[in-house]
Amino acid sequence: HTELRTSMASDKQVTFVIVGGGIAGVTCAEQIASQFASDEVYLLTASPLVKAVTNFKQVSKTLEEFDIEEQPSSVLEEKYPNLKVLQSAVKLLRAKEHLLQAENGQTFHYKKLCICSGARPKLLTQDNPHVLGIRDTDSAQEFQKRLSKAKRIVVIGNGGIALELVYEVEGCEVIWAIKDKAIGNTFFDAGAAQFLIPSLEADKKERSLPCKRAPSTLVSTLTHSEHWGLGSALGPDWHEGIELRGTVQVCVHNIFTLCEVDTIYTQQEFLQSQLDTKKSELGLWPTYVQLTNGKIYGCDFVVSATGVVPNTDPFLSGNNFELAGDHGLRVDDQMRTSEQDVYAAGDVCTAGWEPSALWQQMRLWTQARQMGWYASRCMAADVLEEPIELDFCFELFSHITKFFSYKGVLLGKFNAQGLGQDHELLVRCTKGQEYVKLVLTGGRMVGAVLIGETDLEETFENLILNQMDLSRYGEELLNPNIDIEDYFD
Numbered sequence: 001h002t003e004l005r006t007s008m009a010s011d012k013q014v015t016f017v018i019v020g021g022g023i024a025g026v027t028c029a030e031q032i033a034s035q036f037a038s039d040e041v042y043l044l045t046a047s048p049l050v051k052a053v054t055n056f057k058q059v060s061k062t063l064e065e066f067d068i069e070e071q072p073s074s075v076l077e078e079k080y081p082n083l084k085v086l087q088s089a090v091k092l093l094r095a096k097e098h099l100l101q102a103e104n105g106q107t108f109h110y111k112k113l114c115i116c117s118g119a120r121p122k123l124l125t126q127d128n129p130h131v132l133g134i135r136d137t138d139s140a141q142e143f144q145k146r147l148s149k150a151k152r153i154v155v156i157g158n159g160g161i162a163l164e165l166v167y168e169v170e171g172c173e174v175i176w177a178i179k180d181k182a183i184g185n186t187f188f189d190a191g192a193a194q195f196l197i198p199s200l201e202a203d204k205k206e207r208s209l210p211c212k213r214a215p216s217t218l219v220s221t222l223t224h225s226e227h228w229g230l231g232s233a234l235g236p237d238w239h240e241g242i243e244l245r246g247t248v249q250v251c252v253h254n255i256f257t258l259c260e261v262d263t264i265y266t267q268q269e270f271l272q273s274q275l276d277t278k279k280s281e282l283g284l285w286p287t288y289v290q291l292t293n294g295k296i297y298g299c300d301f302v303v304s305a306t307g308v309v310p311n312t313d314p315f316l317s318g319n320n321f322e323l324a325g326d327h328g329l330r331v332d333d334q335m336r337t338s339e340q341d342v343y344a345a346g347d348v349c350t351a352g353w354e355p356s357a358l359w360q361q362m363r364l365w366t367q368a369r370q371m372g373w374y375a376s377r378c379m380a381a382d383v384l385e386e387p388i389e390l391d392f393c394f395e396l397f398s399h400i401t402k403f404f405s406y407k408g409v410l411l412g413k414f415n416a417q418g419l420g421q422d423h424e425l426l427v428r429c430t431k432g433q434e435y436v437k438l439v440l441t442g443g444r445m446v447g448a449v450l451i452g453e454t455d456l457e458e459t460f461e462n463l464i465l466n467q468m469d470l471s472r473y474g475e476e477l478l479n480p481n482i483d484i485e486d487y488f489d
Ligand code: FAD
Pocket: 019, 020, 021, 022, 023, 024, 025, 044, 045, 046, 047, 051, 088, 089, 090, 091, 116, 117, 118, 119, 134, 135, 136, 160, 161, 235, 236, 237, 238, 311, 314, 345, 346, 347, 348, 363, 364, 365, 366, 368, 401
């Protein structure tokens, strides 16, 4: 009886509950709170700080740029008096009853719920303390702490995090195992990687400035990306303000392509193993990694940067969520999960609608913001019984980032994703200055990679969006002596 009374006292009836203090959750909560100013909106989050988008700038029709700031939740509550932030993780969801319970015991009866609980690193192994994943400020600080005592680390993975990390680390030998043919496969082909390699090898002081060597421009047409050699390196801002330095003077990078991890051994496992190798020659290390190319390396620790797994655990038990192949909560074109009145946005969800031919989901800040914002509009439209159409931002994939110290813009099927051999690449590369790649299929532009200050993003975005037949222009599209912007004006 007492239990029931306590639980009733802490029960709350609320129209909107949003879970997650990341970009998706905060964007969603802010929009809902400002649109429904007389309703109480709850944001539940497991972390003490929330992430806010600041200095938002719409650069072109689909490209956007913004900064991300970690703020105490009080900043949000001051801005939106009807928004309450509760720092407590969700423990339980009973979707059929529209009931959500937080770790602190508080229970919410919601009308609409949006799950924005993000994702966590996929670790190669769970039970080796020398294997780290990098996800948030805490894990980045742990990484920095370990690195400050390290002589050699092994990095596994080839996405944005691995690229940035390898680029940023100083004073430590880095063994980097990549399952693809070239570095940075998630973001670009071997050609772009090749363009960026000199930055990885350059002295750190020089890196902040693109090299001043005499530019040599090369324009070429390729049938597909395999014509390019191997390459290396990249990165955005999570490490800013954190010095990533190990204990040795020189930073050596050993990059192994087409190579995965076979086994990770703890020191004890390694010493007791029957491995056919001269153990003493490898030295004494906290952990050892055997790669599929047969090589074994001892190291201080391993960074496992092999992608993420959506954080769905507390929501699944007893409910009937449809999950996608990547374990994300599958959402329809109105960000609705398969449970009634439960929406999802950001890294936790997987777009389950038939995407536009020029868009793909990637777990990035840009999409976390766009999805959080669009989910808030969908929830509002549902409450107000208004129709809503899939937002324009899902027409064309677009992302602005930094690859090493260069500006990087990715548009559409920038890596010819899903096009098979049925495409043509047009490449312009000025060493140390810019790398421009266009992806064309049937004479129409479907994607672009722009590295450096190319100033071409708006023109190419337009050409991709309007799907104009460009067959007759050929390589002229990238002729550095033609002002392409004027040309298509
Ligand atoms: P998150 O930001 O992960 O937020 C999830 C929130 O949910 C957190 O507040 C968490 O505390 C909360 N939560 C989780 N479980 C619960 C629970 N049970 N109850 C309550 N709250 C819960 N993207 C880029 O575009 N550019 C980059 O340069 C870039 N660099 C990155 C570097 C690193 C090291 C990492 C890890 C990612 C990077 N990303 C980058 C990806 C980007 O960070 C994510 O795509 C984005 O942050 C996802 O936002 P989100 O709101 O969906 O999730």
